[in-house]
Amino acid sequence: MHATHDPAAAAAPAIGFDDFLKVDIRVGTIVEALPFPEARNPAFKLLIDFGPVIGIKKSSAQITTRYAIEDLVGRQVAAVVNFPPRQIGKFMSEVLTLGFPDAEGEVVLFAPDQAVPNGGRLF
Template sequence: MHLTHDPGTPAAEPISFDEFLKVDIRVGTILSAEPDPEARKPSYKLLIDFGPGVGTKKSSAQITENHALADLPGRQVAAVVNFPPRQIGKFMSEVLTLGFADATGAVTLFAPDRPVPNGSRLF
């Protein structure tokens, strides 16, 4: 599967509702954020609280163009919490923080427009 940032790309092939439910997308609150100087592309290391069911997880996020480091703690974000951890340089990223590409291709975080409990699942 090839991911693209082109908004003109057609929708992916259909999946069943059961297949959708296999992707566990939860909301969490960023506890801390710091630069990741070892990443190939400019990135931040995030520590995110997903509540008691999932716990606190780490994520590497390429969001430096649209998000200031100081603005991230306390912000809610959505992430896939059931992918296997992935090594990013020396950092182990445990969840995939979700975002959309803006008109220039830079990532903008995806989040609920109102506060929701940490660990709430997307459905």
């Protein structure tokens, strides 16, 4: 399942509110960022703290163009936490870190504009 990166793409078909509630999007803080040289597409390995209930989860994020690895720790990000884990090479990605494409199609991370408690659910 790959989302389109085309900002001119039409909106997805309408869904009910119950469908939206099935997608569990939470905020977390990146606690570790590591190189992922074996990834097919340039990416970083992220460890993200989603608070005491969900804990620390791993994610592979293709954000190497817009972000320096040393600037990621401490950033809050949003992620889907209830997709099944996905094997990416030898790395098991447990959550999908969310972002939007910039004008060049590169990923810009989606995050709150003020600090919020880790684990908060998007509504």
